[in-house]
Amino acid sequence: MLLFQKNGKPIMQLLKEDTHTQQARLADYCRTGNTPNLIDIKQDNLYQYRRLVFNIASDTLETAYPITYSFLPQNVWEKLVYDYFAEHKCQTTQVWRMPLEFYDYCKEKNLQETLGVPFLNDLLYFEWLELDVHTMEDIAYPKTKEIGSWLTDVIVLNPEHKLIQLSYPVHTTAPTENLDEKKGNYFLLIYREKQTGNVQFIDLSMLYVFIIENIINGITLNIILEEANTLLQINDIDLLTQHALTFLEDLKQREFVLGFLS
C-alpha cells in the first residue's frame, strides 16, 4: 500500500486532531512555561518537562556564548533565553548548531538596541564563529610546494578559515572596557590549525584583508600589490612589498599560509 507521496508527506492523516492537540500543548508548555490544558496528567511531575527542556536550551547557549553570558546581568540573560525559546521555533536537528539560531534571533529582533548593548551582535557572532570554525566540516587542503616565489607564484592559504568584519573590537577588548565607545571597522581572520584543530584569531588591517581576499581569488602577490598601491594611494611599492612579505612570512609561521600552488 502506498503510504507516502513523493515529497514524503503522508497520504493519510492517522493522528487524530485531539491527540495532536495534546502533544502540541505539552510541547508549547515546554517552550513557554504557560500552563497547559492537558488530559490525565500527573500535575506534580509536569514541571519536570519544562525544567529539563529549558535547561538543555539554556545550557547549550551558555556554553556557546560564555562571554555574553558573563557580561549580561543574570536577569537580562534569562529573559533573553526565555523569550528566544518561547518565540523562536528551533529548526536544527543538531542542538550544538542551535546557538546560531539564537544569534539570528537577536539580530532580527534588533536586541542590541533594545538592551542598549550596541556590540551585542558582534559579540555573539564572534563567539559563534569560534565554535563554528572549530567544528566546521573538513575542507580538502590543496597540494602545495614548500619553495616558491612570494611575488609570482600562487600562494595557498589554509582553506578552513573565515574572514569577517566587525563594528566593535570584541576580539581584543572585554565588554566591560567601554567597548561601546569603540565603534569602527575591524577585520578578523579566524582559522583552524590543521594539526591541533585549535582555532586562532588574527586582527587585520584593511590592507591585509585586501591581500588575503585577492590571494583567495588566486591572484599573485605582485599584481595584488600593484593594485593596492594604486587603490590605497600608498605610492611606495617597495615599502608595501616589504610589509606584505613580513605579514605573509608571519602567516606561514602560524600555519595559515601553507605554501605555493604546485
Added chain:
Amino acid sequence: MNHSIGIGFRKDFAEELLNTNDLKPAFIELAPENWIGMGGYWKKELDKAAEKFPITCHGLSLSIGSPDEVDVNFVKQVKQFLKHYNVKIYSEHLSYSKCDNAHLYDLLPIPFREDAVKHIVQRIKQVQDILEMPLVLENVSYYTSVAAQMKEEEFISAIVNESGCNMLLDVNNVYVNAFNHNYNAKEFIKKLPLHKVAYVHIAGHEQVSDTLIIDTHGQAVIDPVFELFDYASDLIKPVPVLLERDFNIPELSELQNEINRLDAIVSKKWQTNYAIA
C-alpha cells in the same frame, strides 16, 4: 573477554578511552546528531574511535512520535552517517522531541492511544524504507503520561509488532517508570515484545523525592537495576548491552567495573556472545 557490553562515547572521556586501556568496551555508542557534519579535532577523534571500536548509534532528533512530517533530509543524513561508519544498529526513542515545527531537544511522552500507534507505525515504515534497515526503538522514561487511553506496554507492543521495528529494552527506564507510576517492573517486562529486543540499555538515575526518580544517566547503576537486568536477560536472546553514563563521569575504572558486572551476568547465561561487527 567482554563481547557484549558497550559504553556511550562521551567527549568528556574520549581521549582517555582512545589512549588508554582503562576502559574496554566491546563497542561504543554515539548520537549521530552530535557528529554529522562535524570536522576538525572531533572528527579526527571520531575516526580514531571508529578504528578502535565497532559503533552503534542512538539518535536524539528523529522524533518518531511527532505529529509533524518525517524530516526526510535528516533521515538521509543519518543513513549516510551509518553507512560511513558501518553502523549496524540505529536506535531511537519512542517519544517526540519536535512538534509544530519546533525542536525541543528532549524526549516528551506520546499519548498512549490507538491513533498514535497507527500514526507512528506509518512513520516508522517510512523511516525504515529510507534507511533500508530496521529501527530499534527504546521504551522511554516518563514523569507523567498524557491523555492515555491504553496501557504503556500495550502501546509499545502494538507499535513494535505492527511496524516491524525492533526494540531497545532500557532496563533503567523500566525501573524508573515502575517506581514513578507504581507498577511491577518484572510484570511489565514480561508483557513487552521480548522476541523483538535487539539492544539493551542500562544506566543510573537520581531519586529526587519519595515519589519521583529522574532518569539522569549521571549516577552509577544501582543494585536493583542490575537485578532487573539479570531478570530480563533470561527472557531475551543475546544482544548488545550498553552502559549509559552521560554526566558526573567517574574514573574509567569505575565504569569498567560496571561493564564487568554486566558481562558477568550475561556470560553465564548467553552461550553465544553477541558480536557487534
